[in-house]
Amino acid sequence: MSHDGQADRKTESGEIARLLSYAVLLAVSVGLFWEASTIPTSRFEVLGAGAFPMLVHGVLILLLLSAIIGSLRQLPRHAYARFASDFGDWAKARRLVFVLFLCLGLYLSALPIVGYPAATFVFLAVLQLWFAPKTKTAAIIVLFLAIVFSLGLNWLFAEVFNVFLPRGS
Template identity: 65%
Template sequence: MSDVGAERDRTGESGEVARLVAYVALFAVSAALFVEAAGLPVSRFERLGAGAFPMIVHGTLMALLLGAIVATMRRLPRAAYARFAADIRDWAVSRRLVFFLFACLGLYLAVMPVVGFAPATFVFLAVMQGVLAPKTPVAMGTALLLALLFSYGLNWLFAEVFNVFLPRGR
């Protein structure tokens, strides 16, 4: 097998380990919700109570997850688990901009109700575009202009034209 093929197989195995972790986590959450659903009160007016449908869903989900866990564990060689930690680190480093995007989005959504839509959006857009754009005066100028247009401009459009008031801050 070529080096490229072997590398692809290793990456595929790390993906399988990541999925195995996800299956186990989902199984744990699903089992907890199954127990929670079983504790929901039953109505005297109907055969099935509020907990019956969630129990069917989580029961089926747990059965499928269990099958997937067993199949994945049978397929994976032991060495794949050892390589997983290093591969996941490389994966996270290569996707640092994705983590940056989610961090900015989280902060933006948390701050918006406090400072209002327009200033929060302006800062969010200016920072995001400032980081992502090529570092040239034209790109930076365009980024600032777009940030202004899509923060204060959008706020005005929704308030004045659609009568929808975006968060105004405290």
């Protein structure tokens, strides 16, 4: 496939992904518009607590509808068939991003349970070892950074700023 052809294919797959995002946002916005309309108004003011959100979601819904129509008109039919494989390639190339978000999710969930020092030490050690070149020097740096930013930062906040990071349950 020519370079231009590949670029067009990438653009089309990107536009399909955006079309999906418009659809998801539209569904959320319609739901929140309806939710805002159920908020009771107050007799103390002309606008109630739901008026501003209704205004925002109303405009957002109109914009999303126009974006969806624009995308549908722009995309050729054959583009949809290739989307799944293009998305697979995109995700495969960004595997480290998924590793990062997975580790971040586990870290944030573990913080209130095991406490800041232990959770941070493990998070830093695992993520850096995953990313780093596999050398002895890198391993020593990883260990050093993990200790400084887990135990060191915890001490600094507790002793100097009187701010206590999560201590675990």
